[in-house]
Amino acid sequence: MGAYDIIIIGGGVIGCSIAYHLSLFNRFKILLIERNGIAGGASGSCDGILSLLSKKGGIQLELAMESMLILDNLSKSFPLDVEFRKIPGMIIIEDERYIPFMEKFVSEQRRTTNLRIDFLSAKETRGLEPLLSDRVVGAVRSTDNGQINPIRLTYAFFESASSKGVEVRKGEEVLRIERIPSGFRVETSCGRYEAGLVVLSAGSWSPLLSESLCLNLPIKPRRGQIIVTEPIERALNHTVLSSKYIVAKYNVETGKGEGLALEQTHHGNFLIGATREFVGYDRRVTSSALKRLAKTAVEAFPFLKELRVVRSFAGLRPWTPDGLPIIDIIDGLILACGHEGDGICLSAITGKLVSELVLYGRASFDISSLSLKRFKTSSAL
Ligand SMILES: Cc1cc2nc3c(=O)[nH]c(=O)nc-3n(C[C@H](O)[C@H](O)[C@H](O)COP(=O)(O)OP(=O)(O)OC[C@H]3O[C@@H](n4cnc5c(N)ncnc54)[C@H](O)[C@@H]3O)c2cc1C
Known part of the structure; x- marks a missing residue:
């Protein structure tokens, strides 16, 4: 059994961006678990339109605008060409x-x-x-507005995170998450791991995993x-x-x-x-x-x-029912899921916000409208 500070579940663009942003601090022992390959979910089966025009006025558009700026900068520093362009x-x-x-x-x-x-x-x-x-x-x-290659972007986040020491288990499925006094125990198809914090970024599959914590995600x-x-x-x-x-x-x-x-x-x-x-x-x-x-x-x-x-x-x-992602922290469980058709565009800002939640317990944007409790159905099962 391995012990980590943070376990990230899901190797899509959201999980990989979070791994990348957290790895920048060089102070956490991080494990990312993906049951298939990197970008094997929605992040590898989508368009790469960085569309600001399609975002609702308010928090969704504000986050997308910020994310676009980050992606523009990152695309110049990633070793992998992510085919970013302004169009x-x-x-x-x-x-x-x-x-x-x-x-x-x-x-x-x-x-x-x-x-x-x-x-x-x-x-x-x-x-x-x-x-x-x-x-x-x-x-x-x-x-x-812009455009990017979503698979290359996911790999760019992933490769930069692993080069900074993030450990990765591919082809390993998370079966269950359990609360323990020191944080969480994560049971997979290959073993068990413990961590103080768990990030649930398993896209459409997130609700299947949150069930083991008696949490109902409306995704x-x-x-x-x-x-x-x-x-x-x-x-x-x-x-x-x-x-x-x-x-x-x-x-x-x-x-x-x-x-x-x-x-x-x-x-x-x-x-x-x-x-x-x-x-x-x-x-x-x-x-x-x-x-x-x-x-x-x-x-x-x-x-x-x-x-x-x-x-x-x-x-x-x-x-999600209101078209906005869920970005929240509930007693050490970080939710970063439900990005619908906007996850490529919102990937960078999501990684940044989650790293702020981990480090400071709060984010640089008011993300209260992205909390789980905005949904009536979010109560324990
Ligand atoms: C047709 C289409 C077009 C799109 N076009 C755009 C676009 O132009 N611009 C844009 O911004 N967004 C677009 N999107 C949306 C974007 O693809 C998603 O919002 C984004 O990929 C979600 O990323 P994610 O990491 O949350 O989920 P995913 O990429 O689905 O990643 C979740 C990962 O979790 C893993 N996982 C699940 N369960 C487990 C488990 N038990 N154990 C371990 N791992 C597990 C999965 O294998 C998967 O790899 C589009 C989506 C589609 C389908």
């Missing part, structure tokens, strides 16, 4: 019915932050993105399917979302719906997404959804019809 973001408006919704969404962003946002007419939109179809009625645009896996095309020369000037995508993202009544998320990667492939579905832990793609995604994308960008599809995949977003 404007656009939310295209497919139908006039969505204009009032987008106006309200943007006015809240403007009220709470200084994010640079422009409303564009149909003509202005096509002037900036000439390959768009003429069906689009306008767009919201921001130059404060559900929300599947997202994505199509990958062959690479071509750079054709887009923006990362593109649609207003239907924003409506679906924040649809708290049913949690369902889908819109367009489109990015051209560093290597020229297009990632066309994404569905939002509650189907348990099923990570399969479905032909009906892939057809719908392709149709929506071609309606917006007809040139995509000419491209060959090279693969498709699905990932599980850790959904």
Whole structure:
């Protein structure tokens, strides 16, 4: 049995960012446990859009803006190229019915932050993105936006953390977490470990582990399917979302719906997404959804019809009822989960906030709105 100061559960972008940020202090004995490989969960099955435009005004957008600054700096210092670049973001408006919704969404962003946002007419939109179809009625645009390779980012956090002494057990599944007088005992498929603090950053699987501590986390896996095309020369000037995508993202009544998320990667492939579905832990793609995604994308960008599809995949977003992550500390148990479709963007700030909670017992942002107790269902089982 090994003894540690901190055990981190989950080797996705959140667990690895936390490991990295904690390792900077050179004063903790840290163990990270991942049951598969690094980035084997949502962090390896997603887009890499660092979208500020898609964040709700208030704490979510404020954290995303801060995270973007950190990622910009880190991308220059990581030995691994994480393919970070600043690229404007656009939310295209497919139908006039969505204009009032987008106006309200943007006015809240403007009220709470200084994010640079422009409303564009149909003509202005096509002037900036000439390959768009003429069906689009306008767009919201921001130059404060970016793109990153999510798998490389997760590995960059992971490799930097291990080079600073963080121990890692891959292919080892945490089965149970138990409170003991000195902190926690963590039982895995290979052994037992003890630590004063445990960080639960197991994405969509976090509620399965919190049960052993009689803690009910209101997180559900929300599947997202994505199509990958062959690479071509750079054709887009923006990362593109649609207003239907924003409506679906924040649809708290049913949690369902889908819109367009489109990015051209560093290597020229297009990632066309994404569905939002509650189907348990099923990570399969479905032909009906892939057809719908392709149709929506071609309606917006007809040139995509000419491209060959090279693969498709699905990932599980850790959904919470209000769309915000849970970042909290409860008697030595640190919760850093529930980042839904924003975990890549929010990874850096989450790592920073958790390291502050560990070191000082409080964070540099007011994160009370991210606490577990905001949910009525969060009580002990
Ligand atoms: C289709 C899609 C598109 C997306 N696009 C974007 C985007 O453009 N921008 C953005 O910011 N975000 C995006 N996201 C969201 C982002 O991918 C997630 O928010 C983020 O990856 C969550 O990271 P995580 O570390 O919390 O979870 P995960 O990456 O899922 O990591 C959790 C890890 O915990 C491990 N684990 C689980 N149970 C155990 C156990 N018992 N023992 C040990 N290990 C365990 C898992 O194996 C997994 O590796 C997208 C997601 C999807 C699905």
